[in-house]
Amino acid sequence: MRRLIRFGDRKYWRRLTEMDELFWRLRLRHTRLAADLAAVPRCRPPEVKELMTQLLDQAGISARLEAASVRLETYKDLYEGATDRIAERHWFIVSTWLEIGIVALLLIEIVLLLAELYSVYIK
Numbered sequence: 119m120r121r122l123i124r125f126g127d128r129k130y131w132r133r134l135t136e137m138d139e140l141f142w143r144l145r146l147r148h149t150r151l152a153a154d155l156a157a158v159p160r161c162r163p164p165e166v167k168e169l170m171t172q173l174l175d176q177a178g179i180s181a182r183l184e185a186a187s188v189r190l191e192t193y194k195d196l197y198e199g200a201t202d203r204i205a206e207r208h209w210f211i212v213s214t215w216l217e218i219g220i221v222a223l224l225l226i227e228i229v230l231l232l233a234e235l236y237s238v239y240i241k
Contacts, residue, residue, distance in 0.1 A: 156180075
């Protein structure tokens with residue numbers, strides 16, 4: 119069910135933006151963490167490297183990182199979509215009022231031109 123964006127819900131707009139930014143930061147943090155866990159330090163002795171590799175495999179780190187990545191991406195997409203919808207609605211309203219203002223000015227100009235034509239050619 120698609121929920122309409124209402125002006126009364128504007129108290130939640132800031133929260134949506136904050137959550138969108140939070141998920142971007144979490145995504146960056148996740149990327150750094152995944153890179154740190156994927157690379158076994160080179161300066162360690164071979165036994166330590168082997169033990170670390172075994173521990174990471176037994177813990178299922180790569181599968182967990184992938185699952186966390188998918189979840190973060192989903193949440194980020196949801197909040198990004200919500201903020202995009204709010205921004206699009208805002209610009210729709212602003213552009214509608216701008217167009218109404220332009221049409222009103224054009225109508226005023228037409229009335230003034232007709233009044234000028236009336237005063238010049240009728241009198």
